[in-house]
Amino acid sequence: MKIVITGGAGFIGSNLVRALTEQPQVARLRVVDDLSTGHKANLADRDVEFFEGDIQDAALLDRAFHGADAVVHLAALPSVPRSLRDPLASHHANATGTLQVLEAARRAGGPHVIAASSSSVYGANPHLPKHEDLASAPMSPYAVTKLTTEAYLSAYHHSFDLPILPFRFFNVYGPGQQADHAYAAVISKWISATLAGQPVTIHGDGTQTRDFTYVGTVCDVLTDALLRRVVDPRPVNLAFGSRTSLLDLISEIETATGQHVAQENRDSRPGDVHHSQADGGRLRALFPAVKPLPFQEGIARSVRWFRSQNRAMPI
Incomplete structure (x- = not known):
C-alpha cells in the first residue's frame, strides 16, 4: 500500500508517519510539506520520500501522488487567530489547497482521500454535544476554510466518484x-x-x-480508516x-x-x-x-x- 500524507512533517502528520511505518501493509510513505509549520527533523528516523513544497504546486502533487493508493490531507494553516490576522492566507492554504489536492487525486486515478476538517465549523451553534448533522455557523475565517474543505470533498465524491472520508478534528494534543x-x-x-x-x-x-483528543488516538483512527479503506462522504467527528x-x-x-x-x-x-x-x-x-x-x-x-x-x- 502506497500512502501520501500532506502536511506530514507537522504535529499530527509526523505522528501518523510513525504509526504507519509500523504497519506491514504499508509499503511506501510519501510526505508533502512546505515546512511552514512542520519540521523535517520530525521525519529524521523514518523511511519516507519527502517532497518539499506547497500543495498549490500541481506539478509537485502529481509527482507525489503518482501510484498512490491513498492520500491523507493534513496540510493547512491552522489557528483561528492566524486566520483573523490574514484571512486570505488561510483561504489559499486551506480551501484552494484542498481543491488542488482533490484535482491531483483525480489526475492520479482516484486514490482514497482522507482529509482533516475541524470542529470550528460548528461555531456559534450552541447545541451540545455537536453531532455532524447540526447546522454549521462558522465564527472565523479559519472555520470557513474548513467548511469549504468539507464541501469540496463531498462535491468530488458525488461528481467524480472520488472515495473520500472527512474528519472533524477536536483540539488534538x-x-x-x-x-x-x-x-x-x-x-x-x-x-x-x-x-x-x-x-x-x-x-x-x-x-x-x-473535547481534547490525544494524537495517538487520532492516528489509530486514521490508520484504521486507511487499512480498511473506510469511505463516507459525510463528515465524521474525530473525538469521543x-x-x-x-x-x-x-x-x-x-x-x-x-x-x-x-x-x-x-x-x-x-x-x-x-x-x-x-x-x-x-x-x-x-x-x-x-x-x-x-x-x-x-x-x-x-x-x-x-x-x-x-x-x-x-x-
Whole structure:
C-alpha cells in the first residue's frame, strides 16, 4: 500500500508517519510539506520520500501522488487567530489547497482521500454535544476554510466518484506538539509555560470547554480508516464526547507536573467558541475497535515528552 500524507512533517502528520511505518501493509510513505509549520527533523528516523513544497504546486502533487493508493490531507494553516490576522492566507492554504489536492487525486486515478476538517465549523451553534448533522455557523475565517474543505470533498465524491472520508478534528494534543510559536495550541503552550515557571494566559474566565483528543488516538483512527479503506462522504467527528474546562485542564497539568500553575486572565478573543463537545456516535459506528486514551494519561505523556525534549520555554 502506497500512502501520501500532506502536511506530514507537522504535529499530527509526523505522528501518523510513525504509526504507519509500523504497519506491514504499508509499503511506501510519501510526505508533502512546505515546512511552514512542520519540521523535517520530525521525519529524521523514518523511511519516507519527502517532497518539499506547497500543495498549490500541481506539478509537485502529481509527482507525489503518482501510484498512490491513498492520500491523507493534513496540510493547512491552522489557528483561528492566524486566520483573523490574514484571512486570505488561510483561504489559499486551506480551501484552494484542498481543491488542488482533490484535482491531483483525480489526475492520479482516484486514490482514497482522507482529509482533516475541524470542529470550528460548528461555531456559534450552541447545541451540545455537536453531532455532524447540526447546522454549521462558522465564527472565523479559519472555520470557513474548513467548511469549504468539507464541501469540496463531498462535491468530488458525488461528481467524480472520488472515495473520500472527512474528519472533524477536536483540539488534538500530545507529544510532538510545539509550543514555541505564536499560534501554539493551549495544552502544549500551558505545559511549556508551567515547566518554565511562567504563568499561563486564559482568554476569558476559564469555564470554556473543549473535547481534547490525544494524537495517538487520532492516528489509530486514521490508520484504521486507511487499512480498511473506510469511505463516507459525510463528515465524521474525530473525538469521543469528553468535555474539559480550561480550569480543569490547569488542574490536570498541576497534577502531572507537580507544579503550581500561575494564571493571567485576559479578554476573550474574537472567533473563539465557548463550548465544544463531540457526539461520537458516527465515529464509534465506523471505528468500533478504537478506544480513546484517558485524558489524565494523555496529559502525563505530554508532560513527559516536554521534559524529555528539554523544551520548557517561556511563552
